[in-house]
Amino acid sequence: MTSLLLKAGRIVTMDPARRVITGGAVRIEGQRIAAVLDAGELRSLPPFAGEVVDAPHAVIIPGFVQTHLHLCQTLFRGLADDLPLLDWLRLRIFPLEAAHTPSSMYASARVGLLELIGSGTTTIMDMGSIAHEEEIVRAIGESGMRAFVGKALMDINEPYPRLQEPTRVAIRSAAEEAKAWHGSAGGRIMYAVAPRFVLSCTDTLLREAAALAADVPGALLHTHAAENRAELDAVHRRCGMENIEYFGRLGILGANTCLAHCIWLQDREIDLLAERECRVLHCPSSNLKLGSGIARIPAMLQKGILVSLGADGAPCNNMLDMFEEMRLAALLQKPLHGAAAMPAADVFALATVGGAKTLGLFHDIGSIETGKKADLVLLDLRKPWNPLQPDGSGDVYSAIVYSGRPANVDSVLIDGAWVYRGAEYPHLDPERIIADARAELVRVLQRVEWTS
Numbered sequence: 001m002t003s004l005l006l007k008a009g010r011i012v013t014m015d016p017a018r019r020v021i022t023g024g025a026v027r028i029e030g031q032r033i034a035a036v037l038d039a040g041e042l043r044s045l046p047p048f049a050g051e052v053v054d055a056p057h058a059v060i061i062p063g064f065v066q067t068h069l070h071l072c073q074t075l076f077r078g079l080a081d082d083l084p085l086l087d088w089l090r091l092r093i094f095p096l097e098a099a100h101t102p103s104s105m106y107a108s109a110r111v112g113l114l115e116l117i118g119s120g121t122t123t124i125m126d127m128g129s130i131a132h133e134e135e136i137v138r139a140i141g142e143s144g145m146r147a148f149v150g151k152a153l154m155d156i157n158e159p160y161p162r163l164q165e166p167t168r169v170a171i172r173s174a175a176e177e178a179k180a181w182h183g184s185a186g187g188r189i190m191y192a193v194a195p196r197f198v199l200s201c202t203d204t205l206l207r208e209a210a211a212l213a214a215d216v217p218g219a220l221l222h223t224h225a226a227e228n229r230a231e232l233d234a235v236h237r238r239c240g241m242e243n244i245e246y247f248g249r250l251g252i253l254g255a256n257t258c259l260a261h262c263i264w265l266q267d268r269e270i271d272l273l274a275e276r277e278c279r280v281l282h283c284p285s286s287n288l289k290l291g292s293g294i295a296r297i298p299a300m301l302q303k304g305i306l307v308s309l310g311a312d313g314a315p316c317n318n319m320l321d322m323f324e325e326m327r328l329a330a331l332l333q334k335p336l337h338g339a340a341a342m343p344a345a346d347v348f349a350l351a352t353v354g355g356a357k358t359l360g361l362f363h364d365i366g367s368i369e370t371g372k373k374a375d376l377v378l379l380d381l382r383k384p385w386n387p388l389q390p391d392g393s394g395d396v397y398s399a400i401v402y403s404g405r406p407a408n409v410d411s412v413l414i415d416g417a418w419v420y421r422g423a424e425y426p427h428l429d430p431e432r433i434i435a436d437a438r439a440e441l442v443r444v445l446q447r448v449e450w451t452s
Helices: 039-043 071-076 085-098 102-118 133-143 167-181 203-215 229-239 243-250 267-276 284-289 297-302 322-337 344-358 396-403 430-447
Strands: 003-012 020-022 025-029 032-037 051-062 064-069 121-126 146-149 189-195 220-225 257-261 279-282 306-309 376-380 409-414 417-420
Touching (some): 003 376, 003 396, 051 344, 064 102, 064 257, 064 279, 071 085, 071 133, 071 430, 085 229, 102 133, 102 409, 102 430, 121 344, 121 409, 133 189, 167 189, 167 203, 189 203, 220 243, 229 243, 243 267, 267 297, 279 344, 284 322, 306 322, 306 344, 322 396, 344 396
Parallel strands (some): 003 051, 064 121, 146 189, 220 257, 257 279, 279 306
Antiparallel strands (some): 003 020, 003 025, 025 032, 051 376, 409 417
């Protein structure tokens, strides 16, 4: 069993008191945190028999939790720029996803995971495509990442009919996947039933997807909602009401319901989300790049709605970088609500505690506390773009949220194991992964059947 003592300049615990410990240490036994020591406790600690990492300039934080991603799309970064959502899907993303093979799906997931781990993300919730989900699961298992996974369910696709499947097939395959993968990889991989969004799902598919998620203990329902004005117009034409109201009428809103984007919400919809204890997955970069809008995050938080962050997919971002999402989540609201809106400490909480609670994993991750999983990130905040206080006495939340970058990430542990150390990957070969991804993209582009 691994026995590890991490000594650091500061530890941002995100425990209930949001303590920042100076000159302390985190002791790890196996996969879990055995103790969080302040400076005095560290000085009185008996000689330690395990590995000691003495990093006086490091800041230890909980691993970032990204709650909305599409690893199946990572290959397509840069291929769908400057388009609004529905054209982005119809003209680019649906044809590209339909051209995936098992090998291209695996390559897409691997290159995305490489970026995520190297920028400090230790847990994700991912929505796949309708096929080859097993390759995403394989890549996640090999990477050491903690994840919720699930194929995208679509039994309607008028813009691109090649990318859909019968309702029965979609539900049956999701049920089989949940049985096979929920709780796999030593508990690191869990299942989220993932109907894509209203316009790609019949009422039957949405209801049965929610029922399946409710039947699997610890599973989640993961979908998109109220992302784009043109999408909302189409929802109105089909359903005669707002997106969230429609979900409410179908009976699929609940504490395990995770809704990406939620930009265009009426007050009554925000109230409904709060009443049903739904979770909102905020994707600020994607929302801006697709021209979708700015979500009313302060109003949701005021109502007690659980909000977390995600980068969405590489073709609509184009990065999978939690530092970027935190910075934008803070800055977007300030012109609307004042400079004090969305302070750095609160945004950092969305990226850690909020993500863990969204996924129902706060008992294990999201903060640095005794007994929790050792999912930790070591940051070096001494780069030229970081604050220059020589004693490190400045606001650590501000330094991370407003001036942090992936290049500040020195090392990452998941389940007490190094997945990134000294800016290198102990178990992954970046050059090979990137080369394989480029070769697979060439083959995808030869297979793709574009729509007009």
